[in-house]
Every structure is written in C-alpha cells, then in structure tokens.
Amino acid sequence: MSIAIQNITKRFGLHPALRDVTLDIREGELIALLGPSGSGKTTLLRVIAGLDFADARDGRIFFQSRDVTDLSAYQRKAGFVFQHYALFNHMNVYENIAFSFRVLARSKRPPESAIRERVSELLRAVQLESYEKRLPTQLSGGQRQRVAFARALANRPEVLLLDEPFGALDAKVRKDLRRWLREFHDLTRLTTIFVTHDQDEAFEVADRVVLIDKGTIQQSGTPAEVRSNPANPFVAGFLGLAETSVARIPI
Amino acid sequence: MPGATLIHINNRQPLRATGDSLAVRAILISATLAFFFLFLLFPLVVVFQEAFSKGGAAFLETFRDPYTRHSILLTLFIAAISVPLNTVFGIAAAWCVTRYKFRGRSFLITLIDLPLWVSPVIAGLLYVLVFGAQGWFGSWLREHELRIIFAIPGMVLATIFVTFPFVARGLIPLMQAQGMKEEEAALTLGANGWQILWRITLPKIKWGLLYGIILCNARAMGEFGAVSVVSGHIRGKTNTMPLHIEILYNEYQFASAFAVASVLGLLAIITLILKTRAEWRAEQELRASSLSTAP
Numbered sequence: 001m002s003i004a005i006q007n008i009t010k011r012f013g014l015h016p017a018l019r020d021v022t023l024d025i026r027e028g029e030l031i032a033l034l035g036p037s038g039s040g041k042t043t044l045l046r047v048i049a050g051l052d053f054a055d056a057r058d059g060r061i062f063f064q065s066r067d068v069t070d071l072s073a074y075q076r077k078a079g080f081v082f083q084h085y086a087l088f089n090h091m092n093v094y095e096n097i098a099f100s101f102r103v104l105a106r107s108k109r110p111p112e113s114a115i116r117e118r119v120s121e122l123l124r125a126v127q128l129e130s131y132e133k134r135l136p137t138q139l140s141g142g143q144r145q146r147v148a149f150a151r152a153l154a155n156r157p158e159v160l161l162l163d164e165p166f167g168a169l170d171a172k173v174r175k176d177l178r179r180w181l182r183e184f185h186d187l188t189r190l191t192t193i194f195v196t197h198d199q200d201e202a203f204e205v206a207d208r209v210v211l212i213d214k215g216t217i218q219q220s221g222t223p224a225e226v227r228s229n230p231a232n233p234f235v236a237g238f239l240g241l242a243e244t245s246v247a248r249i250p251i
Numbered sequence: 252m253p254g255a256t257l258i259h260i261n262n263r264q265p266l267r268a269t270g271d272s273l274a275v276r277a278i279l280i281s282a283t284l285a286f287f288f289l290f291l292l293f294p295l296v297v298v299f300q301e302a303f304s305k306g307g308a309a310f311l312e313t314f315r316d317p318y319t320r321h322s323i324l325l326t327l328f329i330a331a332i333s334v335p336l337n338t339v340f341g342i343a344a345a346w347c348v349t350r351y352k353f354r355g356r357s358f359l360i361t362l363i364d365l366p367l368w369v370s371p372v373i374a375g376l377l378y379v380l381v382f383g384a385q386g387w388f389g390s391w392l393r394e395h396e397l398r399i400i401f402a403i404p405g406m407v408l409a410t411i412f413v414t415f416p417f418v419a420r421g422l423i424p425l426m427q428a429q430g431m432k433e434e435e436a437a438l439t440l441g442a443n444g445w446q447i448l449w450r451i452t453l454p455k456i457k458w459g460l461l462y463g464i465i466l467c468n469a470r471a472m473g474e475f476g477a478v479s480v481v482s483g484h485i486r487g488k489t490n491t492m493p494l495h496i497e498i499l500y501n502e503y504q505f506a507s508a509f510a511v512a513s514v515l516g517l518l519a520i521i522t523l524i525l526k527t528r529a530e531w532r533a534e535q536e537l538r539a540s541s542l543s544t545a546p
Contacts, residue, residue, distance in 0.1 A: 103450070
C-alpha cells in the first residue's frame with residue numbers, strides 16, 4: 001500500500017515537532033526515517049499510525065487513495081512495533097499474537113482453527129515455534145521483539161511501522177533481526193517504515209533513507225545517493241562525511 | 252543477650268550505607284517496636300478483651316439486639332453502594348489524569364486528595380449546608396418530599412466523599428509507572444477503548460485496584476465524623492456501627508460497645524492481611540513490567 005503524507009505540521013506546546021512535512025512512499029518500499037533524537041522522526045511515524053494527530057487543517061495523510069487523516073489508530077490498523085516491545089505481559093505468546101483477531105466483531109472473526117493456523121505460521125516465520133505457551137516475561141529481548149513482529153503482522157496489515165525496533169537489543173541480536181527484517185521484506189514486499197538513529201542500520205536495511213532534523217526532511221534518497229551526494233551540511237555532518245560545500249560556506 | 256541480637260542485625264545488613272552506629276539503630280528499632288506495641292497492638296488487644304469481659308454469652312447477646320443488627324446491616328449497605336461507585340470514579344479519575352495531558356491536570360490530582368485533608372466533620376457539615384432544611388436545596392427537597400440529611404442518602408453521600416481518594420490514589424502512581432505502550436499497541440491492533448480497558452488496562456492494574464478497594468472499604472465501614480453529622484443518630488434507622496458503638500459506650504454498656512468494636516477490629520485485621528497481599532502482588536507486577544522494558 002502506498003502512503004502519501006502531505007504538509008503535516010505538529011506542535012507539542014510551542015515546540016514544533018514536525019514542520020510542513022511532505023513525503024510519498026511507494027507500495028512495497030522499505031524506508032528508514034533517520035535522524036538524531038528529538039528530530040521528529042518518531043512523531044512522524046506515530047502520526048502515520050494514528051497514535052498522534054497532526055495539527056488541524058494543515059495536512060492530509062492518504063493510505064493508497066483513502067484519506068485516513070481523521071481516522072483513529074484502531075481504524076487505520078497499521079502494524080506497529082515499539083522499541084520496548086509493549087507485549088501484553090498477562091497473556092502468553094499465543095494470545096499476544098491472536099489479539100488482533102480477538103478484538104474483531106464476532107461476525108468478522110475467523111474460526112479458532114484459522115487463528116491457530118495463522119499464529120503457527122507466524123511463529124514459524126519468526127522462528128519461535130513451541131514458544132506459544134510462554135509468557136513474555138520468560139523470553140529474551142530478541143525473542144520478545146520477534147513476538148511483537150508476529151503480533152503486528154497477524155491480521156495482515158498493509159503497512160508495517162517500526163519505532164526503533166532494534167534499539168533495546170544487544171549488538172549480535174540486532175544484526176540478526178536486521179537481516180531477518182530485510183529477508184522478510186524481500187519475501188513479502190510489505191510497505192515498511194522504520195525509525196532509527198543508527199545510520200548503519202538505515203543504510204544496510206532500507207531501500208530509501210529519509211533524513212530528518214528539526215522537524216523537516218533534509219534529504220530523501222537511496223543509500224548510495226545520500227552517501228555520494230549529501231544535500232546539505234546537516235546530512236554530511238550527521239553521516240560523518242566530508243562535504244565540500246561546508247568548506248565553501250563563508251565565515 | 253542483647254549483644255547477640257545486635258550482631259545478628261549487623262550480619263544481615265553488611266552494607267551500612269547510612270553509617271548509623273549500632274547503638275543508634277538499636278534505639279530506633281526498639282523505640283519503633285515499643286511505639287507499635289503500646290499504641291497500636293495493645294489497644295486492639297484491649298478491645299477484644301473488653302468485648303469478652305462478661306463472657307461469651309454476653310458477647311453473643313449483643314448481636315441479638317435488633318439495633319445492633321440494624322447498625323451492622325446499615326454499615327454493610329452503605330459500603331455496598333459507596334465502594335463500587337468510588338471504584339468506578341477512581342478508575343475514571345486515574346485514567347483521566349494518567350492518559351491525557353490537559354490544562355489543570357496537576358490541580359485535578361491535588362483535588363482528588365481533598366477529602367484527605369478536609370476534616371470529615373467539615374465534610375458532613377458541607378452536606379448539611381447544601382441539602383439540609385435551611386440549605387441551598389432545602390426548600391426544593393422539602394417540596395418534593397426528599398430527605399437527604401438525617402437519612403440514608405446523606406450518609407451514603409458523606410461516605411462517598413470521605414472514601415473517594417483511595418482507589419484513585421492507589422492507581423495513579425501505578426498507571427504512571429506502567430505507561431501506556433501496551434494500550435497503544437492494542438489500539439494499532441484494532442481494539443477500541445472499551446476493549447482496551449477490559450483486556451489490557453484492568454488486568455495490568457488489578458492488584459493496585461484491589462489494594463485501593465480494600466482501603467476504601469475499610470474507611471467506608473469505619474467512617475465516623477462525616478456520617479455522624481448527617482445521620483441524626485436515629486436508632487434503628489440511621490445508626491451505623493461506629494455511631495452505635497458511641498451510643499452504647501455513652502450509655503455505659505461497655506461490654507456491648509466493645510463487642511461491636513471488636514467486629515470493626517476484626518475487619519481491620521482482615522483488611523491489613525488482604526492489603527499486604529495486594530500490595531505485594533502489585534509490586535511484583537510492577538517489577539515484571541519494568542523488567543520487560545529492559546533489554
């Protein structure tokens with residue numbers, strides 16, 4: 001599903017978190033929102049999910065051709081993965097993953113056999129078969145995040161939003177999960193946006209990198225484009241590249 | 252052998268971060284224990300001892316008295332109305348101040364505590380001023396033949412006022428510490444507000460909620476001041492257990508007074524046990540949820 005973000009502005013009190021952001025995301029893209037902390041990248045992701053709302057009248061958000069600007073998160077049903085997993089600790093792994101079916105109206109809810117099949121399929125996909133009876137507190141960080149992925153994917157969302165999904169994990173697990181995400185995306189071509197402050201992560205995983213600072217998009221392009229041709233001093237500085245134009249700025 | 256005890260204490264706490272000397276700690280611990288026995292445990296023992304001072308038969312005889320029976324039933328009745336209402340109010344208030352950010356939010360949190368720092372007698376008088384015969388709604392109530400003051404509705408209102416903070420105060424710190432990521436996750440998974448409350452939030456807070464309900468109930472049954480002002484002390488009509496105890500005592504029926512008091516005392520002990528258990532479970536849950544956010 002393609003996503004169109006048009007002229008989105010969002011303030012927290014007096015502090016502008018997003019200023020007039022416009023971004024088009026094509027169907028099947030894997031996009032990284034990259035920027036320092038406080039840049040507004042997480043806010044943008046939450047506005048897309050419907051967990052935060054843009055300031056009134058300014059902008060619109062479209063999923064495909066559908067205007068979702070005024071829809072709540074539970075109507076948009078974008079798959080969302082949080083940095084700290086946000087698993088339901090009082091439910092076992094199976095019930096966590098089945099949750100999006102449990103809250104459906106009875107007429108729309110698939111039979112238990114279909115739910116069971118879907119949960120098993122997802123547990124296989126995230127390599128956690130035989131864990132369905134475990135409670136989240138009995139899992140490692142990496143395992144928890146894989147359960148969170150499975151839960152977000154259960155009811156087949158058309159877009160997957162990831163908020164620093166590997167941020168809380170240690171280096172080895174992070175590398176594995178990164179690779180897993182890239183392979184998963186190659187397999188499914190599910191439109192995916194993930195937020196990160198780690199440029200290696202962004203460049204290794206994403207089709208396209210969107211650099212954000214101070215609530216505005218600084219540059220958007222493939223990893224190669226951004227690396228070879230940083231658009232402005234911020235991008236060059238953030239990526240740690242020597243940028244010739246920096247030297248040309250008159251002092 | 253006091254020396255051995257002190258060494259024992261010392262061994263159990265090898266890290267003495269505060270640097271208090273043994274003597275200071277021994278004095279503090281014994282002062283605390285002495286205070287506890289003298290002012291808390293001893294009176295409770297006396298209540299039970301006095302209750303049975305004329306023997307078990309006299310003790311039971313107290314509870315055959317219709318006025319005593321009525322006071323017990325009335326106390327249960329008032330608690331049965333005010334505790335569920337305050338549970339709902341408390342959840343709503345805690346939800347409101349922890350889930351939304353709005354102007355006047357911290358003022359609202361302070362306001363929730365208001366009944367704790369207003370004297371219950373004042374609270375009772377406020378209701379008399381508002382609903383009494385000479386009060387704001389006095390004539391309107393008289394025209395419609397409604398009695399609130401010196402009747403059960405006023406006692407329920409006074410009890411609700413006095414016990415309002417307990418559930419909300421138990422929940423607010425817990426809900427603040429737990430955050431709302433799970434609720435947000437449920438929202439993106441298609442759950443509506445009602446489903447989130449029942450399936451996510453209530454299971455998350457259940458022990459903290461139980462803790463608040465227990466305290467609320469204990470206070471509702473033991474409340475004296477506010478209820479005393481609005482009740483009018485009509486025997487067999489508007490006397491709750493605490494009010495009935497006072498009347499019995501004033502009439503020199505000491506054994507009966509203490510017998511009824513021992514029921515309240517028993518309630519306090521049960522409350523303490525349940526409360527400790529709920530507190531312990533709430534702590535466990537909080538620890539589990541904070542562990543789950545660690546890497």
